[in-house]
Amino acid sequence: MIRAFIETSLVDWDGKISSVVFFDKCNFMCPFCQNWDLIINPDKFPIIEWNHIKQKLQKKKGWVDGVVLTGGEPLCCEQEVFQICRKIKKLGLQVKLDTNGSYPEVLQNLIENKLIDFVAMDIKAPIDERYNMAAGKQVDLEKISKSVQMLLKGEIDYEFRTTCAPGIIDENAIHQIGKNIKDAKKWALQAHVPDNAYKALYRQKLNPEYYKTIKEYLKIAKKYVLNTILRSKI
Numbered sequence: 327m328i329r330a331f332i333e334t335s336l337v338d339w340d341g342k343i344s345s346v347v348f349f350d351k352c353n354f355m356c357p358f359c360q361n362w363d364l365i366i367n368p369d370k371f372p373i374i375e376w377n378h379i380k381q382k383l384q385k386k387k388g389w390v391d392g393v394v395l396t397g398g399e400p401l402c403c404e405q406e407v408f409q410i411c412r413k414i415k416k417l418g419l420q421v422k423l424d425t426n427g428s429y430p431e432v433l434q435n436l437i438e439n440k441l442i443d444f445v446a447m448d449i450k451a452p453i454d455e456r457y458n459m460a461a462g463k464q465v466d467l468e469k470i471s472k473s474v475q476m477l478l479k480g481e482i483d484y485e486f487r488t489t490c491a492p493g494i495i496d497e498n499a500i501h502q503i504g505k506n507i508k509d510a511k512k513w514a515l516q517a518h519v520p521d522n523a524y525k526a527l528y529r530q531k532l533n534p535e536y537y538k539t540i541k542e543y544l545k546i547a548k549k550y551v552l553n554t555i556l557r558s559k560i
């Protein structure tokens with residue numbers, strides 16, 4: 327279900343003005359998740375009906391370029407996602423999907439049906455046993471790899487994104503992820519935000535050296551994906 331809606335955002339889709347809808351389910355439980363309350367306690371948040379969203383989007387016609395589907399993991403709500411994509415497209419707007427990449431078949435289906443225009447897929451760790459720690463769950467790595475390969479084919483515009491969570495991401499991890507997504511169109515390294523992280527360990531204040539470290543990660547990442555950017559509040 328949709329539990330939150332932002333009418334206008336300048337930061338959720340690079341180069342575009344977007345509205346953002348938040349789905350309330352996720353199959354991962356990442357220790358650094360910022361939206362964990364929405365996933366664990368969805369009933370604390372009101373259900374947002376499509377008619378409300380539609381009205382707001384119609385008012386912003388010509389101003390908002392598209393709608394970002396995020397969460398949670400939107401693809402946990404497959405039927406709802408297909409429905410809302412169709413409705414958004416009818417309004418003449420574009421759709422960006424934020425996903426953890428664990429539903430490659432659904433992703434493929436959305437791409438084939440031209441229901442989405444841009445995919446931002448998380449690469450939380452190298453695609454090996456380290457992924458389980460980053461996702462807080464046992465992950466089917468084959469599914470993550472499938473989604474990566476699908477996006478690398480370039481049938482749709484996309485980016486990979488990695489939150490540089492201390493204890494999960496280090497230089498070795500950046501090299502390894504770089505190999506996993508070599509020559510991708512875009513890779514965004516994101517600074518970890520401790521304030522509202524799910525696990526207490528990840529809420530600890532960051533060492534001032536942290537920001538220097540992620541700039542080093544950026545240099546390494548560019549060796550694998552030229553168009554790597556640093557997305558951060560610093």
Ligand code: SF4
Nearest residue numbers: 352354355356359398
């Ligand atoms: S995949 Fe995203 S929404 Fe789900 S737990 Fe991880 S960070 Fe949170």
